[in-house]
Amino acid sequence: MRVSVPTIPALLSARSPVNQVSIAEAVERVSAFLTPGNVTLITGAGVSVDSGIRAYRGEDGRYMNPNYKPIFYHELTDETSKGHAFRQRYWLRSYLGYPAVRKSFPNTTHYAIAALQYAGVVPRLITQNVDGLHNKAIKIAQLNSVHIEESILELHGTLHRVRCKYGHPTDRTIFQDWLSSANPKWKDFAEAATRGNNKIRTNPDGDVAIEHLGISYDDFVVPSCPSCLQENRRNDVHKPDLVFFGESISAAVKQRSYSDVENSDRVLIIGTTLATYSAFRLLKHAVDLKKPVMIINVGPSRADSLLGAEGVEKLDIASGEIMRNVVRNVLGNRGSIDHLVEMMLSSGVRKPPLKDDDDRSAPRAAE
Structure with missing residues (x-):
């Protein structure tokens, strides 16, 4: 499959109030979703925004x-x-x-995810991001390079x-x-x-x-x-x-991404509109396999068309608002007695780009 310029079909013009939740409710629901473990996690550009890297899309998608x-x-x-x-x-x-x-430095979400990886709750991570920040964050866990390579799939390369x-x-x-x-x-x-x-x-x-x-x-x-x-x-x-637009994802990467979904009991998706089909098809694959799916993303996404499917839910909230507390809930006492977990949960920047860093009112030249 060739990667094409991503679009969101039937794009919503505003955030859906149906999916907006309070921080406390989001922490509770995500914690309950993760607690059984064996979760495959899929991340996108929204995860890296708190590291100061601009996402392509705003909150309206x-x-x-x-x-x-x-x-x-x-x-x-x-x-x-x-x-x-x-x-x-x-x-x-x-x-x-x-x-x-x-x-750039990993942010609080990167380190919270690293803690979940270290604890074995999230044994497989698929990221669309090419910034390498997940790899930087997990290094604090002192895992060997082979383990890291086997647990993180950079879907679009680096x-x-x-x-x-x-x-x-x-x-x-x-x-x-x-x-x-x-x-x-x-x-x-x-x-x-x-x-x-x-x-x-x-x-x-x-x-x-x-x-x-x-x-x-x-x-x-x-x-x-x-x-x-x-x-x-x-x-x-x-x-x-x-992987550039118009270039194909390798057969090996495609197969591994499918296997990562198949070998999980549930799938968590954070910080992506899933506009790129290489990621959206992983959601569809999880739905076809009747895996429970939770999506955490601010604003509309391509996944919205599947929210009526059994076992698929979406929370309209930024991951940086909740993930540290989610991990503390899921890991319980381990967060206080394991110094590596505590180090990860006290690490990370939160320096998002300025809110007015948006060209739609006065567009710049082609990007």
């Missing part, structure tokens, strides 16, 4: 920039001059946006690795250094941006919008792959290790 125009897989990998221009656009914007993702078209892998930090060396002017611009001299804002995929600054991509240099040069060929076609 609409894109916060109505001019949003992603680069497609076939455009990024096109070897003609047109494709080269697309790569200049992508990599300049990603070069400027990646440092904010790299430096920003933290890059591969050239021939498959040569590169750590993203090293790739950033290559881009800096090839583009000293843009290195200076990026450093000025971190000091607040330029208004650039990071999207969930590490991309930023800069057209409103009157900037051209024409002079940005995308370096050739050093491994390819050693093999006597020049190649500047690089892609972050994530």
Whole structure:
């Protein structure tokens, strides 16, 4: 299946009051849902908002920039001059946006989820996010890397690795250094941006919008792959290790995501509109298997069409408001006697983007 630009069919224009609940009621209901254990958890961009990473959609489910125009897989990998221009656009914007993702910290929801993973309540986590914050959070639990890899499935990949078209892998930090060396002017611009001299804002995929600054991509240099040069060929076609729109999720990842749902007794979904079908189909799979499903998300979602199905419920509330208390309820005394659990439940930032960080009233250039 190819990943297409996500939409929410029959999108609601406002939040549904039917699903809105108080913090106390939400904590009680989510705790009761999780207590039996063996839960597969699916997360989306809403989980990372408290880490300062903007979600694409606002509380009404609409894109916060109505001019949003992603680069497609076939455009990024096109070897003609047109494709080269697309790569200049992508990599300049990603070069400027990646440092904010790299430096971001897990928030209270990430650490609450990590505590549930550590305690065995949530043995399987599927995330649509490419920021790696779930991996950062679970490290505090001192689990080995193999266990972490087996328990977290990054459905759409990660920003933290890059591969050239021939498959040569590169750590993203090293790739950033290559881009800096090839583009000293843009290195200076990026450093000025971190000091607040330029208004650039990071999207969930590490991309930023800069057209409103009157900037051209024409002079940005995308370096050739050093491994390819050693093999006597020049190649500047690089892609972050994530799934682009128009690209297919691998058969192995798709099968594992299905297996994670099948091997659970229930499915919890947090912080996603499920507009991307690769995630929505996991909800449908759980419903077909008659697994109990709970959805925690602010505003309308693609899942709303299934709320009449048996065993599917949705709470309209932000996860950051409830998840610490949920974990304390579910784990009981363990939270006070296990220092790792207590450390996780006292860790995490809550620094969401400003409420007015929304372009719908005065849209910027294409994002």
